[in-house]
Amino acid sequence: MKIAIVGAGIIGVTTAWELVSDGHEVSVFERRGAAAEESSFANAGVVAPGYVTPWAAPGMRAKVLRSLLSPHGAIKLRWPLNSRDLGWMSRWQKACKLETYLANRARMQRLAFYSRTRLHEVTEARELSYERSDGYLVLLRSKREKKLVQPGLEVLRAAGSVFREVDADEARRIEPALNTDTELAGAIHLPEDEVANCRQFALLLKWEAEALGAQFHFNCDIAPIHRAAPTSISLASGSQPLRFDAVVVCAGLASATLLRPLGLRIPLAPVYGHSISAPIRESLNAPRSAVMDERYKVAISRLGQRVRVAGGAEIGGSLSSMNASAVQTLYKVLHDWFPGAATLQSGVQQWKGARPMLPDGPPVLGASGVPGVWLNLGHGSSGWALSCGSARVVADLIGGRDAGVDLEGLGVERLVQ
Numbered sequence: 001m002k003i004a005i006v007g008a009g010i011i012g013v014t015t016a017w018e019l020v021s022d023g024h025e026v027s028v029f030e031r032r033g034a035a036a037e038e039s040s041f042a043n044a045g046v047v048a049p050g051y052v053t054p055w056a057a058p059g060m061r062a063k064v065l066r067s068l069l070s071p072h073g074a075i076k077l078r079w080p081l082n083s084r085d086l087g088w089m090s091r092w093q094k095a096c097k098l099e100t101y102l103a104n105r106a107r108m109q110r111l112a113f114y115s116r117t118r119l120h121e122v123t124e125a126r127e128l129s130y131e132r133s134d135g136y137l138v139l140l141r142s143k144r145e146k147k148l149v150q151p152g153l154e155v156l157r158a159a160g161s162v163f164r165e166v167d168a169d170e171a172r173r174i175e176p177a178l179n180t181d182t183e184l185a186g187a188i189h190l191p192e193d194e195v196a197n198c199r200q201f202a203l204l205l206k207w208e209a210e211a212l213g214a215q216f217h218f219n220c221d222i223a224p225i226h227r228a229a230p231t232s233i234s235l236a237s238g239s240q241p242l243r244f245d246a247v248v249v250c251a252g253l254a255s256a257t258l259l260r261p262l263g264l265r266i267p268l269a270p271v272y273g274h275s276i277s278a279p280i281r282e283s284l285n286a287p288r289s290a291v292m293d294e295r296y297k298v299a300i301s302r303l304g305q306r307v308r309v310a311g312g313a314e315i316g317g318s319l320s321s322m323n324a325s326a327v328q329t330l331y332k333v334l335h336d337w338f339p340g341a342a343t344l345q346s347g348v349q350q351w352k353g354a355r356p357m358l359p360d361g362p363p364v365l366g367a368s369g370v371p372g373v374w375l376n377l378g379h380g381s382s383g384w385a386l387s388c389g390s391a392r393v394v395a396d397l398i399g400g401r402d403a404g405v406d407l408e409g410l411g412v413e414r415l416v417q
């Protein structure tokens with residue numbers, strides 16, 4: 001089949017790879033000048049399937065309110081919120097009901113475990129070498145946090161995650177550079193999870209896809225899809241339509257606009273986060289892999305010769321304005337745990353990204369309901385962890401095969417009001 005993909009973030013690139021591997025003729029259209037320039041650019045890089053979970057969870061409302069009162073709170077609202085954000089928040093709140101949350105969490109984790117397996121298969125098959133480290137350590141600063149995390153451990157058990165509760169000494173053996181001046185009550189160690197450079201992986205896999213014949217067209221801003229010719233692609237600035245047998249929409253946050261003329265109202269909203277990436281000054285003072293500060297919801301990751309600190313959730317606001325207090329929180333958490341690990345005077349990359357988030361949590365995979373138009377979008381805070389599995393699922397569905405994972409609740413039908 002002749003297939004067009006819109007978007008060359010991690011989702012578009014993995015989809016291109018799977019489809020071209022299946023023998024399709026693949027063309028990818030991307031409005032930016034390179035792959036992984038938007039949400040997939042500088043994320044935390046964590047691949048921890050047991051921690052892939054909807055943000056729409058019981059108790060979230062109270063968490064948001066508490067967070068708003070704290071200068072280093074993980075969640076920020078930027079007023080005024082527009083009607084899209086308000087509508088999204090109302091659907092988000094409805095999805096916080098316990099039974100809805102449990103069902104969505106199971107759907108996401110199934111896909112996340114499947115995806116991690118696929119990531120490893122692709123990495124081995126193509127001998128891809130990118131910045132990655134094994135293991136994930138969730139740091140619990142106080143006894144209270146150790147207690148609060150207990151229901152979460154049941155979730156990890158149920159999901160089949162391999163993990164161990166460790167005391168502070170053991171945590172420091174796993175991550176020897178952890179600052180002894182910062183209170184640490186214990187940690188959860190997940191040895192089978194990992195951290196890896198999402199953008200680097202996307203660039204490598206793009207080359208692999210190109211080697212099999214996939215064509216990437218950059219600086220091509222694609223117009224919303226026409227109802228009369230849904231498998232034709234044209235530029236937003238106007239151009240002759242190019243005809244395909246199928247179109248896969250992998251345009252992250254912009255997918256909603258592309259699909260609106262088809263009558264599909266996808267409730268996507270940006271949940272912004274920040275990261276800083278800095279060169280390592282002294283290896284011995286840096287993390288070996290990834291740690292997550294459970295109190296501040298900030299991840300500190302080792303990516304080759306750099307350390308990346310990422311976190312925060314901002315609803316409202318815009319991509320163009322950095323939130324200084326959110327960035328300050330990243331520096332604070334880095335300083336708390338790994339003082340002296342990184343050179344911060346120069347060469348620090350500060351980044352703000354938008355998680356393409358659906359209100360209930362899971363992404364949307366598969367048929368759109370319009371013949372020839374397929375969806376792979378809405379991966380929220382876990383797009384890297386879910387990418388390889390989501391791409392394989394969509395390729396299988398396009399090829400008329402059963403997917404390798406249960407797709408209940410991952411279709412677009414659930415979002416139609």
Ligand SMILES: Cc1cc2nc3c(=O)[nH]c(=O)nc-3n(C[C@H](O)[C@H](O)[C@H](O)COP(=O)(O)OP(=O)(O)OC[C@H]3O[C@@H](n4cnc5c(N)ncnc54)[C@H](O)[C@@H]3O)c2cc1C
Binds near residue numbers: 031251385
């Ligand atoms: C601070 C932060 C930390 C994160 N940490 C993690 C983590 O640890 N683990 C994890 O799994 N996930 C993490 N994420 C989430 C992850 O980064 C996203 O889920 C993922 O990058 C989404 O990928 P995507 O391909 O859907 O979107 P994008 O990467 O945004 O790709 C969409 C692409 O479509 C293109 N596009 C849009 N419209 C058009 C158009 N009209 N024509 C042509 N091209 C178009 C865009 O230019 C873009 O390149 C994090 C996100 C943030 C912000």
